Amino acid sequence: MGTKKSAQIFKKAVKIIPGGVNSPVRAFKAVGGGPLFISKAKGSKIYDADGNEYIDYIGSWGPMILGHAHPKVTAALKKALDKGTSYGAPTELEVILAELTLKAFPSMDMVRFASSGTEATMSAIRLARAYTKRDGIIKFEGCYHGHGDSLLVKAGSGMATLGVPDSPGVPADLAKHTFTATYNDLDSVKAVFEKAPEAVACIIVEGAPGNMGVVLPKEGFMEGLKGLCKKYGALLIMDEVMSGFRLCYGGAQKVYNIDPDLTCLGKVIGGGLPVGAFGGKKAIMEMISPSGPVYQAGTLSGNPIAMTAGIETLKLLQGKGLYDKLFKSTETLCGGIAEIAKRRGVPAQTAVAGSMFTVFFSERPVTNWPDAKACDTARFGRYFTKMLKNGIYLPPSQFEAVFVGLAHSKDDIAKTLEAADKSFKGI
């Protein structure tokens, strides 16, 4: 199983694209080795430039919940393509996807579409700041909300002290408005509010964090955040870009019974095409331009091809019993790996959130970013490399979720467990 072609393409790519990739984790830097260049995908399988087949557990980082190139989605897309690819004018498709979204997320009265999760969170924060007339935001260490300037503070790499940017190029003057708190620690959030009771516009939190690996909210944590927001006049933004249609149809807010002021969506809602969305209470959303003064726009926002992929995906996801099937596959796989780790004497912790899970190479439970950071990432790297050699394409970082989809068959899961058994040997 050679990967010569991928290596050749990568050699060319690094000369003309920074790091050879258009999004950093793709470069396999955290696990060593060069990235695979993908030529096609179908169902649960992905194929690299050399023609090697892998069982894919990245699923484009979440969107491909139905599997790659689902025949109904591709048929709808082919039909849509013949009608033109972009008009820069509204279409009924946007209204249809908006209706589907509001039905899935009763906390939202109105929604606006953008082209990425980053745009959604960035715009939701601007809106929260405008609505509350405050500048501060609270985010959690290890939670990722896209690469907007205000949000690149302790965004999963945790290099910083309070309010210092993670990335050069983010003005310190802006980052100082971002307060970071510790996930699952309400006291750390209270401390920020008490220090600056009138400064905080919003708390932004992942529905169920997947960007430090999967970490589950402790009982009462999400309610606690909502309570603190209420008490101090701040808004609660649930970033469900990842969790939205992954924890269930309706996201983490349905699972944990939380009524956020604003919600951000992305990934699954675009069915593999670029869609982001943010929505919430009418009084807040009506402040968005052109009904209000808060500017937000996009040349390709609500693009007809992207809307078509989203509509088809959401419609198919409403099929009876599909999520039960998905959760069962996820439990079987994650539970199986936990058993193998135990049998092989490898200390590991697992966390499942709907159709995503993470195996942390750690002796102790992972409840926040400091816990996640303490994992044995070198061991993860060895595990990843062995799995890949055995035909299993996992996210190339300890701090990412494994995405299970409806195309993963019993046979895929069995093969993956076989590969895991081999991979855990002597790592």
Ligand SMILES: *Cc1c(COP(=O)(O)O)cnc(C)c1O
């Ligand atoms: C992926 C992700 C984003 C960013 O979405 P992009 O489409 O990559 O810009 C934001 N928030 C969360 C929780 C995500 O998982």
